[in-house]
Amino acid sequence: MVRRLTRAVLRHAADADDAAQEAFLSAWNALDRFQPSQALGPWLARIAVNAARDLARRRRVRTTEPVPFDRADAGPPPDQVADRRVTGERLDAALATLPERQRVVLVLFEVEGYAHSEIGQLLGVPEGTVRSELFHAKRKLRELLRPLKEG
DSSP: OHHHHHHHHHOOHHHHHHHHHHHHHHHHHTGGGOOTTSOHHHHHHHHHHHHHHHHHHHOOOOOOOOOOOOSOOOSSOHHHHHHHHHHHHHHHHHHHHSOHHHHHHHIIIIISOOOHHHHHHHHTSOHHHHHHHHHHHHHHHHHHHHHHHHO
């Protein structure tokens, strides 16, 4: 969950890993302030989102290229791998067009399964704002991914 949230904020795998590590370290250091009557997931999610936002502020511009692996794989056929990769890239590109809060709300709701009210508490916004952000995020993704579905 922490890794997915940091990736939703940062959109860069290595930075997301750094932010996730920072989030766990921050959580460990703040464990004495954790209220056992609260749920651990939302507390940790808020720390993760904050860690990712902090890292984003520190690292404004950075591009990398993946290291190619030249070894045989017994996985799915290359055409399926290519189709999945294209779909994944289009989804990543579509997600990247969303404002940060919409991406985070979408991940928390659709991937992590949090309720609207829980997401509002995590992000410090009203539940209605969460519902609105989720609606707009889904609508925008539908528009951007429609050619993929039709093709």
